[in-house]
Amino acid sequence: xxxxxxxxxxxxxxxxxxxxxxxxxxxxxxxxxxxxxxxxxxxxxxxxxxxxxxxxxxxxxxxxxxxxxxxxxxxxxxxxxxxxxxxxxxxxxxxxxxxxxxxxxxxxxxxxxxxxxxxxxxxxxxxxxxxxxxxxxxxxxxxxxxxxxxxxxxxxxxxxxxxxxxxxxxxxxxxxxxxxxxxxxxxxxxxxxxxxxxxxxxxxxxxxxxxxxxxxxxxxxxxxxxxxxxxxxxxxxxxxxxxxxxxxxxxxxxxxxxxxxxxxxxxxxxxxxxxxxxx
Amino acid sequence: xxxxxxxxxxxxxxxxxxxxxxxxxxxxxxxxxxxxxxxxxxxxxxxxxxxxxxxxxxxxxxxxxxxxxxxxxxxxxxxxxxxxxxxxxxxxxxxxxxxxxxxxxxxxxxxxxxxxxxxxxxxxxxxxxxxxxxxxxxxxxxxxxxxxxxxxxxxxxxxxxxxxxxxxxxxxxxxxxxxxxxxxxxxxxxxxxxxxxxxxxxxxxxxxxxxxxxxxxxxxxxxxxxxxxxxxxxxxxxxxxxxxxxxxxxxxxxxxxxxxxxxxxxxxxxxxxxxxxxxxxxxxxxxxxxxxxxxxxxxxxxxxxxxxx
Numbered sequence: 001x002x003x004x005x006x007x008x009x010x011x012x013x014x015x016x017x018x019x020x021x022x023x024x025x026x027x028x029x030x031x032x033x034x035x036x037x038x039x040x041x042x043x044x045x046x047x048x049x050x051x052x053x054x055x056x057x058x059x060x061x062x063x064x065x066x067x068x069x070x071x072x073x074x075x076x077x078x079x080x081x082x083x084x085x086x087x088x089x090x091x092x093x094x095x096x097x098x099x100x101x102x103x104x105x106x107x108x109x110x111x112x113x114x115x116x117x118x119x120x121x122x123x124x125x126x127x128x129x130x131x132x133x134x135x136x137x138x139x140x141x142x143x144x145x146x147x148x149x150x151x152x153x154x155x156x157x158x159x160x161x162x163x164x165x166x167x168x169x170x171x172x173x174x175x176x177x178x179x180x181x182x183x184x185x186x187x188x189x190x191x192x193x194x195x196x197x198x199x200x201x202x203x204x205x206x207x208x209x210x211x212x213x214x215x216x217x218x219x220x221x222x223x224x225x226x227x228x229x230x231x232x233x234x235x236x237x238x239x240x241x242x243x244x245x246x247x248x249x250x251x252x253x254x255x256x257x258x259x260x261x262x263x264x265x266x267x268x269x270x271x272x273x274x275x276x277x278x279x
Numbered sequence: 280x281x282x283x284x285x286x287x288x289x290x291x292x293x294x295x296x297x298x299x300x301x302x303x304x305x306x307x308x309x310x311x312x313x314x315x316x317x318x319x320x321x322x323x324x325x326x327x328x329x330x331x332x333x334x335x336x337x338x339x340x341x342x343x344x345x346x347x348x349x350x351x352x353x354x355x356x357x358x359x360x361x362x363x364x365x366x367x368x369x370x371x372x373x374x375x376x377x378x379x380x381x382x383x384x385x386x387x388x389x390x391x392x393x394x395x396x397x398x399x400x401x402x403x404x405x406x407x408x409x410x411x412x413x414x415x416x417x418x419x420x421x422x423x424x425x426x427x428x429x430x431x432x433x434x435x436x437x438x439x440x441x442x443x444x445x446x447x448x449x450x451x452x453x454x455x456x457x458x459x460x461x462x463x464x465x466x467x468x469x470x471x472x473x474x475x476x477x478x479x480x481x482x483x484x485x486x487x488x489x490x491x492x493x494x495x496x497x498x499x500x501x502x503x504x505x506x507x508x509x510x511x512x513x514x515x516x517x518x519x520x521x522x523x524x525x526x527x528x529x530x531x532x533x534x535x536x537x538x539x540x541x542x543x544x545x546x547x548x549x550x551x552x553x554x555x556x557x558x559x560x561x562x563x564x565x566x567x568x569x570x571x572x573x574x575x576x577x578x579x580x581x582x583x584x585x586x587x588x
Contacts, residue, residue, distance in 0.1 A: 047426035150319030211410030261408030
């Protein structure tokens, strides 16, 4: 959306500002990677050097072979993929209803969903802990998935609704007039059109679940069911802060959510453009 | 569903369809979401609210029982609560102002065409994808005076007298988590504001330019009014999220030194999980919730008054 041809001075200033911001955004990530690939004995002596004088992948090897991080990684993957899948499915249904129907109680439901964004999580953590404990579901990845799904549904629903709002109603109405049931119209016409929206929601929820700490800390105590963030925190006490390994583990934690995010961020802007702004 | 399927072309919607379409069908699609929200959020919320009027100390079951407003009386006289409230204010608005200003700037920069835009856009949004605990760990490292570069660089620039530990200085410690939070939160504003910018019809700017408007006039008269609804909703949501967001503080400073970074939500966390006093923690949470609700109501009223779209 180039509005006007900018003067050379203005466009230079623009590039400079973007470059400065890019440096700010990427610098901490660079530092994380830098520590992870610096050999242990140099981490502290070369703390302030921009580039390490030597690099090694020893910390990655140690994290993978000598700690339980591979298992934590697997647990986090199960929880995040499960949460993302279930949440997106449920939110797609709810978002579709909010987008296409005018029904009794709609405004109240929207209000409830907004309020759920407002209360302190800590208020519900103790009751949820007791409920999960009463069901005998502590240390289960399933209970984490259920809790994460519930907490991600409101935002995911608003997101999906905004994607559906961007698809003209005429499309499915035409299909239904031609004899499709609503379900057929959904499957053949709406779902293919909203794939980017589903992808964006999937990615957004995945990253949210991947980094969740509080509930995981509360509901998981056994080493077998630990997720990545909890594992990283226990690193501090368990392994007497081996910074190199910890940062290597951190870099590993970064990989899935960044991949997902790089994939979705384009659709995210698109989706918000299509609907949310009009609301 | 078969009733609606058999509809002949041109037929008007019959009466039974009305009930189906307005009461049953939408709820078929929403019910899984509703059931989960009710079970995992609303029920625990009501239970949590009730804790505020009870004495609930885990590991001390005998402490149970209704205590009326005792938890709130304790709160009124609790100096740490007032301290935490004050800190919450600085934490929230300190983070918000910078996140918003930089986020808006970034969105305006990205709303132009330039070579490599796709790549740049993907990279500048990356901090939002970084898990919170990792953000906190990385920034604590950067701020560390022995092994981190920031204190040395700040000292070299003359901003700090010597490379000391900012996170250990009660007067400055809050800037640590705020910096991490600003870094993490800019992309959210940038993404949502960029989306809003892209929905502004380009003809408006062309017309303004023909009429001889300066870029600044176009910004104030066209861009800002169009952005206003998105600004109102994102600022409200973010304020609430930030005020409730204790992860960064929890990992970076643990509320210290000397409670100088203790915000309400980290204080609630400590009360609940270190002291296991869920009754008092709930009372604190209700205080925070009431403040946030009041804030949201004021903001929504302002929005109705000043936002015309």
